[in-house]
Amino acid sequence: MKEDTYFEAVHKIITAGHMITDSINRLLKSSGSTEPQYNVLQILSIKKDEALTVDQIQDGMVQRNSNVSRIVDKLLANGLVTRIECAENRRKKDIKITKEGLEYLKELNLVVEYYHSPMMEKLEKKELESLKFLISKLTSD
Amino acid sequence: MKEDTYFEAVHKIITAGHMITDSINRLLKSSGSTEPQYNVLQILSIKKDEALTVDQIQDGMVQRNSNVSRIVDKLLANGLVTRIECAENRRKKDIKITKEGLEYLKELNLVVEYYHSPMMEKLEKKELESLKFLISKLTSD
DNA sequence: GTACAACATTTGTATATACTTATATAATAA
DNA sequence: TTATTATATAAGTATATACAAATGTTGTAC
Numbered sequence A, B: 001m002k003e004d005t006y007f008e009a010v011h012k013i014i015t016a017g018h019m020i021t022d023s024i025n026r027l028l029k030s031s032g033s034t035e036p037q038y039n040v041l042q043i044l045s046i047k048k049d050e051a052l053t054v055d056q057i058q059d060g061m062v063q064r065n066s067n068v069s070r071i072v073d074k075l076l077a078n079g080l081v082t083r084i085e086c087a088e089n090r091r092k093k094d095i096k097i098t099k100e101g102l103e104y105l106k107e108l109n110l111v112v113e114y115y116h117s118p119m120m121e122k123l124e125k126k127e128l129e130s131l132k133f134l135i136s137k138l139t140s141d
Numbered sequence C: 001g002t003a004c005a006a007c008a009t010t011t012g013t014a015t016a017t018a019c020t021t022a023t024a025t026a027a028t029a030a
Numbered sequence D: 001t002t003a004t005t006a007t008a009t010a011a012g013t014a015t016a017t018a019c020a021a022a023t024g025t026t027g028t029a030c
Helices: A002-030 A035-046 A054-060 A068-077 A099-120 A125-139 B002-030 B035-046 B054-060 B068-077 B099-120 B125-139
Strands: A081-085 A093-097 B081-085 B093-097
Touching: A002 A035, A002 A099, A002 B002, A002 B099, A002 B125, A035 A054, A035 A068, A035 A081, A035 A093, A035 A099, A054 A068, A054 A093, A068 A081, A093 A099, A099 B002, A125 B002, A125 B125, B002 B035, B002 B099, B002 B125, B035 B054, B035 B068, B035 B081, B035 B093, B035 B099, B054 B068, B054 B093, B068 B081, B093 B099
Parallel strands: none
Antiparallel strands: A081 A093, B081 B093
């Protein structure tokens, strides 16, 4: 029955997704960080020369209910990001990753990549592309 | 590059998994429940005539760090499960879903199925099977 | 048998999260 | 202008979660 196959597939997506973030979170904690903090640093690092607002960071977060303000508070306290009032719109905040933040992110990336390395060999490139395609199709509106 | 494809695929799994559980959690809260509570009820309903221990329930949980004891406390307070000392091993607890629990679960399932119904049409049976296969392969040890 | 380790669950506690409300700024309309 | 509404972020608060420690039970070595 198709319905059963659907629920099995979705269950696999859900458990795999949670299992991966849980494992990474545990590893990151050993390095003094957390998955949400890592997530914010990563988002900021993509366009490391331009500032992002809280909203823009929120959009990229895995856990959508993350309180980015408070996560940024913590990163700020550790000198990993800067947060200044946006010049054009003083409601917004310009948040940027610092040089220290980028350095620290590199360390965290090593930990995360080490976690992924065995999994990375499990599927061929074609299979990974197929996986991407199928999930995109499933979650499209 | 294969590595990029890998990370894109994994990112899709993670965001899809979290997005689905978040959405379902929000819906369940409108029905007076939560995703973890629903998860426990579902696990208990599969073998509804035999009791499960805290450990066995834990194994089936999406969020592995769920404190099953406390989730069961809440279900118990609402009469949805029973919890008695296991006869063979008094360290264990025999937890069972009640008739009320099964009825309530039916209601929750309607809500959850309604959420899934549009997504269920997105992929063909063959595609769902392929998805299952790929995630299994990715997460196998 | 008594001690000691292992096991199953619960409880304590600090932190994080979800959700609401508040604050401040900006945009719009009368 | 000055209300009014919308927007962006932060703060308040209750609940949930993560992790450690405690409790009670069983298994095992001596």
